[in-house]
Amino acid sequence: MPFDANEGYFLIIVAAAALAAITVVLLPKKYAPPVVVVELLLGIVVGPQVLDVVHADDFVKFMSNLGLGMLFFFAGYEIQFGRIKGRPLTLALIGWIISLALAFGIGGVLASAGIVLSLLYTGSALATTAIGTLIPIMRDSGEMPTRFGTFLLAAGGIGEFGPILLITLVLSTTHPALEALILALFVVIAVVIAVASMRISGHGWSAIERTLDSSSQLGVRIAVLLVFGLVFMASSLGLDILLGGFLAGMVTRMSLRGREVAEFDSKLIAVGFGLLIPFFFVTSGITFDLDSLFTGPGPLLKMFLFLGLFLIVRGTPAMLLYRGEMASRDRLALAFFSSTQLPLVVAITTLAVGDGKMLHSTAAALVGAAILSTLIFPFVGMALRRGRQAADFSPEAAATEPVPI
Numbered sequence: 157m158p159f160d161a162n163e164g165y166f167l168i169i170v171a172a173a174a175l176a177a178i179t180v181v182l183l184p185k186k187y188a189p190p191v192v193v194v195e196l197l198l199g200i201v202v203g204p205q206v207l208d209v210v211h212a213d214d215f216v217k218f219m220s221n222l223g224l225g226m227l228f229f230f231a232g233y234e235i236q237f238g239r240i241k242g243r244p245l246t247l248a249l250i251g252w253i254i255s256l257a258l259a260f261g262i263g264g265v266l267a268s269a270g271i272v273l274s275l276l277y278t279g280s281a282l283a284t285t286a287i288g289t290l291i292p293i294m295r296d297s298g299e300m301p302t303r304f305g306t307f308l309l310a311a312g313g314i315g316e317f318g319p320i321l322l323i324t325l326v327l328s329t330t331h332p333a334l335e336a337l338i339l340a341l342f343v344v345i346a347v348v349i350a351v352a353s354m355r356i357s358g359h360g361w362s363a364i365e366r367t368l369d370s371s372s373q374l375g376v377r378i379a380v381l382l383v384f385g386l387v388f389m390a391s392s393l394g395l396d397i398l399l400g401g402f403l404a405g406m407v408t409r410m411s412l413r414g415r416e417v418a419e420f421d422s423k424l425i426a427v428g429f430g431l432l433i434p435f436f437f438v439t440s441g442i443t444f445d446l447d448s449l450f451t452g453p454g455p456l457l458k459m460f461l462f463l464g465l466f467l468i469v470r471g472t473p474a475m476l477l478y479r480g481e482m483a484s485r486d487r488l489a490l491a492f493f494s495s496t497q498l499p500l501v502v503a504i505t506t507l508a509v510g511d512g513k514m515l516h517s518t519a520a521a522l523v524g525a526a527i528l529s530t531l532i533f534p535f536v537g538m539a540l541r542r543g544r545q546a547a548d549f550s551p552e553a554a555a556t557e558p559v560p561i
Contacts (some may be wrong), residue, residue, distance in 0.1 A: 165210045166219070169442075172198040173434035192289055192437045192498070193531045199441020212443050223436030225387040225401035226428040227499060228316075231288035232405025233424075235313040243481070244310035251473030251494075252283065252314045259283040259469045271458065272518055277508035280322050281522050282462070282469045284500040285315025286530065290493060292429065293534050297541070302548040304486055304541065307478065311494050315470065319500050320398045323507070345389070349382070349407055376423045379408050398503060440502055440523075448520040458521035463528050470495040486548075489540035492533040501526040 176194035183189075202210045212220070240248070256279070263272065263279030272278045290312055299305040383404040390400030412420075449455045471491030478487050505522050508514035 165213065165216050168202055168210050169199075169216065169219075169435055169438045170431070172202055172438045173431070176434065176438075189531050190289065190293055190534055191434075193527065195434050195437035196441040196444070196527055196530075199438040200444050200446055201441075202438075203442035203444070205444070205446035210442055212439055216439055216442070219432070220436045220439035221387075221397060222384070223432040223434070223439075224499065224503075225383055225397055225404075226432040227288045227436060228320075228398045228401030229383045229405040229408075230291055230424075230428055230433075231313065231316050232402040232407075233409050234287070234291050234309060235317075235406060236309075236409060239306055240310035240313065244307045245314075247307070247477050247481070248310035248314040251311055251477050252318045254473045254476075255283045255315070255469050256318070258472060262465060262469065271461075273515065274508060274513040276326070277504060277511075277513050278518075278522075280319060280326075281497075281501045281504040281508075282465055283315070284319045284497050284504075285312045285470060285494050286496050286498045286500070286526075287312030287316045289498055289530060290496055290534065293538070297538050298545040299541065302545050304482065304490070304544075304548050307481065308490060308493055311474065311490065315494060316500065317402060319504070320402060323500075323503065324399055343403075349386075373423065375420055376427060379404075379424055380427060382408060398500070436499075440498075444523060444527075445516055445520045448516040449524055451517055455517040455521045455524075458518060459524040459528070462522050462525035463532075466497055466525060466529050467491065467495045467533070470497075485540050486544070489537045492537040492540070496529050496533045496537075498526040498530050 173195060176191050176198055179194050180188045180191045201207055204211055210216070237245070259279035259282040260275060261279075262282065263275030266272045266278060267275040287309070290308070294300050294305055294308065299308065383401060386404040386407070387397045387400035390403075391397050449459065471494060474491035474494050475487050478490060482490070501522055505514060505519035509516060509519050
């Protein structure tokens with residue numbers, strides 16, 4: 157029986173994701189880009205802008221949305237409030253408020269100069285951090301059990317959760333008060349689920365543990381059900397699906413209550429980063445409007461302008477607020493890591509173009525800048541931090557990392 161279009165598109169996207177992983181593995185580690193960048197580039201190549209062998213039909217968009225939900229699940233899953241509470245969380249909140257003020261101020265100047273249409277959408281896109289994208293990079297570079305990693309998790313978590321709330325309450329609605337009420341209801345439901353999950357897992361954790369090596373995979377299935385359930389609930393209530401994925405990750409982390417084990421983490425990572433999340437990034441490349449970026453010198457100049465503004469908006473708080481917490485080299489590394497952006501820029505520009513508040517060329521420039529930030533900034537951050545992880549090891553942070561069973 158011949159393939160239909162959906163099956164053919166699915167196969168090509170999965171093949172592109174596999175090729176991206178192979179490429180990163182084969183390259184020398186110090187030169188290998190983050191795999192998400194390769195996935196995006198391959199998506200552009202197979203998409204309608206270059207080879208034109210894949211289009212983002214309804215099925216592809218559905219799978220991509222599942223991947224986006226899983227990406228934000230891991231962002232929420234890694235936000236361990238017991239670890240980041242206190243000074244890291246306080247600095248992260250103050251830092252994001254400073255970033256937001258800088259972003260809206262710069263957005264206002266750009267709008268007044270006629271470079272962009274809306275200071276609100278452009279400013280919101282500038283004030284994000286792709287912590288979901290950075291987490292695998294942090295794991296691979298040994299930053300997760302360090303004190304630096306704690307501050308980065310806090311800064312990145314707020315830099316992702318804050319913009320999600322902004323999208324939910326301001327950008328994607330014409331009735332902020334109603335959306336705030338719906339959001340409060342959704343949070344209450346999520347808290348109830350979290351409390352129930354903690355009680356159930358307390359009694360049934362041994363049963364879940366026994367399934368980690370069996371075909372039933374009870375723990376993984378419950379986590380996946382939680383992700384898709386909260387994503388669906390958020391979408392049904394008119395909220396952004398990013399919020400559902402993020403809260404699902406937080407609920408799962410709270411439910412474990414210190415029972416994190418490497419094997420359970422590895423199962424979730426296999427589901428998320430093995431299929432669904434790469435599907436999102438390849439699809440983002442497929443839908444990237446490359447033609448708009450090359451309509452003239454303007455969009456390209458905007459792209460490099462936005463790349464610099466990412467660093468100014470998100471890097472400035474890192475350089476100013478953390479003077480008493482880390483050396484200047486580490487603050488600079490934090491600035492580059494915090495300025496890495498992508499998923500939320502894609503989400504915000506999609507909303508802006510749909511509402512007629514952003515030109516296609518500006519959206520392409522912002523997404524292009526976000527792709528470059530993912531390609532360049534983590535490399536710079538890792539170079540600045542090279543060899544410093546052992547001296548920065550944090551027993552408290554390491555205690556929250558999963559251990560083998």
